[in-house]
Structure formats: C-alpha cells, structure tokens
Amino acid sequence: MNYTIRYCEFCYEEVAVLGYEPESDRIFWECPNCGICAYYILL
Structure with a gap:
C-alpha cells in the first residue's frame, strides 16, 4: 500500500493517508x- 495524498473535504488542506483497512477497503x-478525521471508501 503506497501512501497517497488526499484533500481534506472541510478545509482543503493536503493530507496523507494514515492507514488502510484491506478487509473493508477503507483508508x-x-x-x-x-484536525478532522475521515474515512474514504475505495471504489
């Protein structure tokens, strides 16, 4: 799993992925x- 950059959907700051759950395909x-935390579902 390579770490990717996403944008925070609240303040649009670049954020790095902290973790990945392969059993649920969530990052x-x-x-x-x-300081807001979020999950993205990988489609």
Missing part, C-alpha cells in the same frame, strides 16, 4: 490543519 486520514 483513513487526519487533517493536520483542522
């Missing part, structure tokens, strides 16, 4: 700017 990140 997890925490924004360093506003």
Whole structure:
C-alpha cells in the first residue's frame, strides 16, 4: 500500500493517508490543519 495524498473535504488542506483497512477497503486520514478525521471508501 503506497501512501497517497488526499484533500481534506472541510478545509482543503493536503493530507496523507494514515492507514488502510484491506478487509473493508477503507483508508483513513487526519487533517493536520483542522484536525478532522475521515474515512474514504475505495471504489
């Protein structure tokens, strides 16, 4: 799993993916700017 860059959907800061759950195909990140955490579902 290579780490990818996403944009925070709340403040649009670039964030790096923190983790990956292969059993559920989810990636997890925490924004360093506003501190909001989110899950993205990989389609």
